[in-house]
Amino acid sequence: MLLKNLLESCAKYIECGNISAADSGLARISHLASSEGGPIERLSTYFSEALASQLLSRSYHHGARDVLSKPVSALEHSLAKSLFFELFPFHRFSYAVTNQEIIDAMIGLQGIHILDLSEPYDATQWILFMQSLKDHRSSSSSSSTRPPQLPYLKITCVHTNQDVLDQMRLRLTLEAGKLNFQFKFHEIVSSLENLNLDNLPICNGEPMAISIVLQLHRLLATDDPPVSVLVPNNHVIIMNQSPDSALSLATHHRFTQSPIPKMECFLYGLWKLQPRVMVMTEQESNVNGRSLTDRVEKGLHFYAALFDCLQDSAPIKRILVERGMLGEQIKNIIACEGGHRKERYETLKAWIPRLELAGFRGAEIGLEGMSRGLMELQDYTRNYRVIRHDRSLFVCWNDIPLVSVSAWKYL
Structure with missing residues (x-):
């Protein structure tokens, strides 16, 4: 609690703007926090570093990106992502539920086109x-007198890394051949x-x-309005900060004839594709507020649970995930502003409208989808x-929601 x-x-x-008091507080935290201690001690090391970066960015009028510590390497981040997949059940749970929902939505159809916007680590979801x-x-054909037709599957994957797309194409093509599928893989190198x-195929x-x-949630970074922030010596600088919810901003734009927010345009564009089903998985937290204090308070609640989840993991794996992925997310949430702040989690309650x-x-x-997801949790702790x-x-x-999985349809 201290x-x-x-x-x-x-x-x-x-x-x-009380730089002296903030600096003294961070000095006290440095004596209590430890990257090798318990969950809250480890968590505090990343929050204190993020706050120090935010403090420096305001006191010297530089963007937070100019004072952040050296980011982790691409190799370390890639390893952290693979370990995140191993140590947390969120992706496996989401894959099982999503796959079942797609199958249920496509009953009786021979052709399926899947648009993957998840920037996946590998081809695991689609092999499954x-x-x-x-x-x-x-099982369906065994009860039918007609010979089964070869299923046709097309997957379009959007990713920023060409190498990942190349590996996915190879693995999925090989798996489709084993299963006797007609298969096409379209790759698009792009961010969301x-x-x-x-231009999708x-x-x-x-x-x-x-x-x-x-x-x-990363698209919310594109809709930030600039606001003024008080810094030492009564100077005012302009920093881009998020509204408490981009939905209110979207509604505002509808009535003021201002440009339509990127998120609203993107979701409407997905709706125009007329999907039979869209399954969305998002972090169940609200760290996209305008107030730094609010982001710290809610971020501590969310990440304390994640760090607690890792308590019984092998120390080396835990450290790699906390430093290479979770710590970087915390720094982005707390230290960065405007378009540089990509980790903007909001609860499903905000996503629904x-x-x-x-x-x-x-x-x-x-x-059936829920049952498939629950099966994936059996390999993890009962918490x-x-x-x-x-x-x-x-x-x-325990009682803290961490991830939501929801399904949406065109009609």
């Missing part, structure tokens, strides 16, 4: 999908922010499904549990 109170106090001092689809078709949905009337895992505004209708995740609420699923650590 570390938590000190971190929140430092955030308040930074916001009101092919195997599940093959099993489903086999720069993706032109009108989609044919008219093609049955479409969309998968987005822990990525959509945003998606409905774009034209989507919420769909209930089926019991994980799943809550079903408002037609969606929430993966929780």
Whole structure:
């Protein structure tokens, strides 16, 4: 509680321009925090570093990007992503639920086109999908007098890394050959922010499904309005900070004739693709507020649970994930502003009206999808549990929701 109170106090001092008090608070934290201690001690090391960077950016009028410590290497980040997949159940749970929802939405159809906007680490999700689809078709054909048709599967994957796309193409093509699928893989090297949905290789009337895992929140960074911030000596600088919810901004633009926010345009563009189902997985947290103090308070609540999840993991793996991935996210949430702050998690409660505004209708995740997801949790500690609420699923650590999985349809 002392570390938590000190971190929140430092955030308040930074916001009101009390540099001396903030600096003293960070000095106290440095004596209590430890990258090798318990969850809150380890967590505090990353929050204190992020606050120090935010403090420097305000006191010297530089953007936070100019004073952040040296980022982790691409190799370390890649290793951290693979370990995140191994140590946390979120991706495996999401893949199982998403795959089942797509299969359920495509019953009776021979052709399927999947748009993958998740920037996946590898081809795992779609290899599992092919195997599940093959099993489903086999069981369906066994009760039919007609010979089964070869299923046609097309996957369009959007990713910033060409090497990952090349590896996915190779693995998926080999798996499709083993399973006797007709298969096409389209690769698009792009970030979500720069993706032109009108240029996707989609044919008219093609049955479409969309998968987005822990990525959509990054688009919120493109809609920041500039606001003034008080810094020492009563100077005022302009820093881009997020509104508490981009939905309010979207509504504002509708009535003021201002440019339509990027998020609203993107979701509407996805709706125009007329997907039979879109499954979205997002962090169930709200660290996208305007206030630094609010981001620190809610970030501590969310990441304390994540660090607690890792407590029983092998120390070397835990350190790599905390430094190479979770720590970088914390620094981005706390130290960065404007378009440089990409990690902008919002709760499903905020996403629902945003998606409905774009034209989507919420769909209930089926019991089979939930069952598949629960099977993936069996390899992890019993502290994980799943809550079903408002037609969606929430993966929780004890009573703290960490990830939501929701399904959406065109009509």
